[in-house]
Amino acid sequence: MSDLEGLFLDHAAWEAAVADGDPVVYRVQSSPVPETPRELPQSITTISAGATGGELWMTKGHQHPDPQGEIYLALHGTGGLLMFDGDEHRWLDMTPGTIGYIPPGWAHRSVNVGDDAYSFLAVYPGSAGHDYGWVLEHGMGARAYRTGDAFELRPYGG
Ligand SMILES: [Fe+2]
Incomplete structure (x- = not known):
């Protein structure tokens, strides 16, 4: 949680969560493949279920300095893939077996919208x-909030 400074809209709720045990929001297991040209590194990310200030737990999100495409494959649980090109955002529901394609130049963040990892x-x-840092500067175009048994996307600012 402490690594997600500046990303949840409700800063006070984020501070309280850090003070209250600084929970693990997500973990990343990376392949030993080098991050060099022509290689295809892989990672498996697992986001815990939860929300901070109502905002569903998520990854930091990032942009690729050298814009290239990326493939996501949902393995377990229920999530979403939020993409943002600095102007418009896109959302893709992710359930096991869903392939998400991130086009070059789109920042991307994953969100856990379910009750399980x-x-x-x-x-x-x-x-x-x-x-x-791109996301801290430009945002992600939208935020995902828990609403009863479901979730909704709201404008990034509030
Ligand atoms: Fe990426």
Whole structure:
């Protein structure tokens, strides 16, 4: 949770969550494949179920400095793939077996919208690089909130 500073809209709720045990929001297991040109590194990300200030637990989100496509495959649980090109956002529901394609130039974040852990496989070009600061500067176009048994997307600012 402490690594997600500045990303949840409700800063006070984020601070309280950090003070209250600093829970693990997500874990990433990465392949030993080098992040160099022509390689295809992989990772499996598992997002715990939860919400902070009503905002569903999520990954930081990132942009690739060298814009290239990326493939996600949902493995377990129920999630969503939020993409943002700096202007418009897209949302793809992810359930086990769903393939998500992230076109070059779209920032991306994953969200757990269910009551169980959500995990997915990512495969990306080794030369793409990762820019996590882009999201702090530009946002993600939308945020996902828990609403009873479901969820809804709201504008990024509120
Ligand atoms: Fe990526």
